[in-house]
Amino acid sequence: MLEFRNILERDWKAYHEMDIESFSEDKIEKKDFLRWLESDGFIGFFAWKNLVGYLMLRTMGDYGHLARIAIKKSERGKGYGLRLMEHADSFFKERNVRKIGLYVETKNDVAISLYKKNGYNLAFESWHYLIDENLVKKIEKEIIPTESAEMKILSIEDYDIIILTFPSINKEELKNHLDFKTPGERKNSIPLGLFIDNDLKVYGRFSPYFSGCRPFLCTDVKYVKEFLINLHPYRKKEYYRITFDRDKNLTEFCENNKYKLWHHLWVMEKTIQ
DSSP: OEEEEEOOGGGHHHHHHHHHHHOTTSOOOHHHHHHHTTSTTEEEEEETTEEEEEEEEEEETTEEEEEEEEEOGGGTTSSHHHHHHHHHHHHHHHTTOOEEEEEEETTOHHHHHHHHHTTOEEEEEEEEEEEOHHHHHHHHHHOOOOTTEEEEEOOGGGHHHHHHHOTTSOHHHHHHHHOOSSTTHHHHOEEEEEEETTEEEEEEEEETTTTEEEEEEESSGGGHHHHHHTTGGGOSSSOEEEEEESOHHHHHHHHHTTOEEEEEEEEEEEEOO
């Protein structure tokens, strides 16, 4: 018997084994797994009561994000991937989502083919860089903070200035980042802006335990290191990650500074009729 149901705490072991198979470099720790249990978008696919796949889905207004999809290796090739994609579509339709987006490795031809079969199209490139502990320490030693620089925690009141500065940002995601429903959310996802002379230069939604920003946007790459040294009071780990879309100048900056390319991704999107 095949069925979908929300993931429960008792599913941790089976989930964790599958997560290691599918995302060995970015597997989710148990504390993050427990946080996802609070979401109705953490869905398991079970074959005769055994977990064989899962979905992690986020809804932000009329925009949906397929954060993760995985099938147990021993169960692949049985058409379960399409079943999961169809379930994701139904989930989003019930919540009046009009567009769905996802990230996929540019070299993952199998996944890209699956997504295309389900109506997704390649939209634009995205990059995910890792800045290790040694580079973080080097930046902190090299950079003299700008006197007029100020890092601010942003809120929904800052929405207009962010989209004015970065018009390409996903506006539904941004509203979700800024409009916190409970005080505890701010500890896990902090919208930060670096201002120079009261002008917004960098925006990043910083997750202290990740530890990194997605999205990460800057008006000029010369402000990147200034932003990174101002992250110090918020971080929980000794390294940083930054994920950004479309920005070839920022890609060149990361390469020149020897930041490690962790993922080179396509953003794929589909519109729900």
